[in-house]
Amino acid sequence: MENSAIVVGDAGAAPICVRRLSKRYDARQVLNDVSLSIEPGSVLGLIGRNGAGKSTLIRTMLGLIEPDIGTAEIFGERALAMSDRAKERLAYVPQQPDALAWMKVGTMLDYVARFYPTWDADFARNMLDRWQLPRDALLGKLSPGERQRIDLVRALAIRPQLLVLDEPAAALDPAARRELLAEIAVRAADAGTTVLFSTHIVSDLERVASRIVFLHQGRVLLDAPADEIKERFARLIVPKDAVTSDKLAVELHRRKLSDGSAALVIERQPGADWPEIAYVPGARLEILGLEDLFVEVAQ
Amino acid sequence: MDASLLLIQPAAPEPIYRQIVGQLRRMIASGQLAPGDLLPSVRDVAGQHAINPMTVSRAYSLLESEGALERLRGKGMAVAATHRRIQPEDKRMQLIDLHLRELARQARELELPSEPILRRLGELLEDQE
Numbered sequence: 001m002e003n004s005a006i007v008v009g010d011a012g013a014a015p016i017c018v019r020r021l022s023k024r025y026d027a028r029q030v031l032n033d034v035s036l037s038i039e040p041g042s043v044l045g046l047i048g049r050n051g052a053g054k055s056t057l058i059r060t061m062l063g064l065i066e067p068d069i070g071t072a073e074i075f076g077e078r079a080l081a082m083s084d085r086a087k088e089r090l091a092y093v094p095q096q097p098d099a100l101a102w103m104k105v106g107t108m109l110d111y112v113a114r115f116y117p118t119w120d121a122d123f124a125r126n127m128l129d130r131w132q133l134p135r136d137a138l139l140g141k142l143s144p145g146e147r148q149r150i151d152l153v154r155a156l157a158i159r160p161q162l163l164v165l166d167e168p169a170a171a172l173d174p175a176a177r178r179e180l181l182a183e184i185a186v187r188a189a190d191a192g193t194t195v196l197f198s199t200h201i202v203s204d205l206e207r208v209a210s211r212i213v214f215l216h217q218g219r220v221l222l223d224a225p226a227d228e229i230k231e232r233f234a235r236l237i238v239p240k241d242a243v244t245s246d247k248l249a250v251e252l253h254r255r256k257l258s259d260g261s262a263a264l265v266i267e268r269q270p271g272a273d274w275p276e277i278a279y280v281p282g283a284r285l286e287i288l289g290l291e292d293l294f295v296e297v298a299q
Numbered sequence: 300m301d302a303s304l305l306l307i308q309p310a311a312p313e314p315i316y317r318q319i320v321g322q323l324r325r326m327i328a329s330g331q332l333a334p335g336d337l338l339p340s341v342r343d344v345a346g347q348h349a350i351n352p353m354t355v356s357r358a359y360s361l362l363e364s365e366g367a368l369e370r371l372r373g374k375g376m377a378v379a380a381t382h383r384r385i386q387p388e389d390k391r392m393q394l395i396d397l398h399l400r401e402l403a404r405q406a407r408e409l410e411l412p413s414e415p416i417l418r419r420l421g422e423l424l425e426d427q428e
Contacts, residue, residue, distance in 0.1 A: 043351055181349035189342040189352035206309035210351045227354055230314045287312040 013076025015040055015162040015194040016061050021070035023056055023218075030056045031067065032218040038211075040161075041192040043184060045209030045226070047199060049298050053218040054198040055095060058166050061196075062092055074162070088116060091155035092164040097147055101140030105150055108139060109157070116158045124157035131176060145171035156183060163187070165197040169204055177201075181208045202291040212290070216298055222252065228270050233293055236264045236274075239282035250275045253297040265296050300332060302339035302347040315350055319358035321394075327367055327378055328391050338368065338376040 016038040023031040030053045038044050048054050059065045061072050063079030072079035075086045082090075100108050105128070113119040128135060131149050139147060148171035155163060163184070169177050185208050187193035199205060205212055205226070212229060214222040224232060233252070240260035247254065253265040265288075268274050278285050288296065305322055307315055326332040341359065345352040359376050362368040369379040406416050 178349055182346050185345040185349050185352060186342060189345050203309050206315070207307075207348070207350045210353050226351065227314050227316050227357060230312060289310045289312060291310065 045205035048215035091160035097151040106135035
């Protein structure tokens with residue numbers, strides 16, 4: 001049992017595997033019993049409101065924060081004591097990069113290149129041009145957006161097997177965001193790169209993610225393949241006289257409406273019919289886009 | 300076929316793989332894609348539209364299992380040679396049925412009688428010619 005959670009298929013250890021993570025800051029429970037295993041080659045989109053615990057989860061996954069309870073592994077190694085070999089296969093872009101602020105852009109990239117056998121210097125050069133980033137500027141003098149774009153170039157040029165991006169969209173205009181997403185898609189297709197990225201821009205997830213995880217108040221509220229979400233979840237408006245007092249087994253979320261009816265988010269198994277309650281007289285079923293689903297369950 | 304000819308709407312209620320399946324089915328049914336025509340590679344579609352490659356593979360596999368596409372060794376996916384160039388009318392009607400049902404549903408919601416709807420639909424169909 002223990003092993004089957006770590007080893008995925010024949011591709012060896014899962015790039016990321018965390019079990020039962022909990023983390024508390026003072027009185028606030030930031031992570032609450034989070035378990036996730038990310039299969040090689042998947043693009044996992046982590047979504048949640050501000051303060052849902054996304055950054056803490058990512059940093060705990062990577063061994064940058066020690067959890068109160070639970071374990072985190074990267075390529076089968078303890079995240080808190082990762083070997084250099086595991087580190088070489090990994091690139092991480094934090095939400096607000098601040099390392100090496102005293103270096104110039106070009107110097108920093110040349111410096112980082114020496115640690116990574118897979119470094120792609122042509123790619124780094126091209127991206128700096130494309131995103132109009134100055135090689136000669138001091139990192140510390142750049143705007144937060146430019147600083148994060150430089151860090152994205154750094155992370156992508158490593159050609160890592162595991163790419164972890166914390167809110168990468170924040171620093172990018174729509175055209176550059178699309179370029180980044182296309183790059184992620186092509187890396188996944190060509191090299192089977194595993195990607196984990198957090199965002200609150202839902203349309204980015206709908207495009208490129210193969211799996212979507214909603215984090216809400218430190219818990220995993222929903223975890224499903226991206227292709228199935230629209231077929232598995234729906235909003236059901238149940239008329240007043242059919243509203244049950246008990247929570248239904250298929251019910252993910254419930255919101256009472258002013259007229260006594262209720263808006264439920266319900267789930268069905270892939271390929272199965274909607275549960276019986278969807279067919280009571282007066283009930284209305286609405287297929288939700290990811291954004292509406294997110295807003296509905298995150299209130 | 301060029302990957303950019305597909306129209307991907309991530310926010311639509313229909314999952315992306317179904318959007319791809321639906322468009323390719325219609326293109327094949329109408330003869331816009333002929334037997335033997337090559338489809339863009341999974342990588343090209345994924346890169347062009349910034350969508351997950353597994354989503355594209357899933358759409359192609361579905362069409363392959365239906366017999367609409369076939370895998371040519373070394374060349375990738377192509378419209379199946381055995382697929383008749385233009386499907387009979389009842390088959391093509393099936394492909395549009397879902398959209399007609401949706402139209403009917405919305406017309407009922409708006410409590411519109413069928414006459415003006417059919418008239419308008421007739422106009423739109425004529426327009427295209």
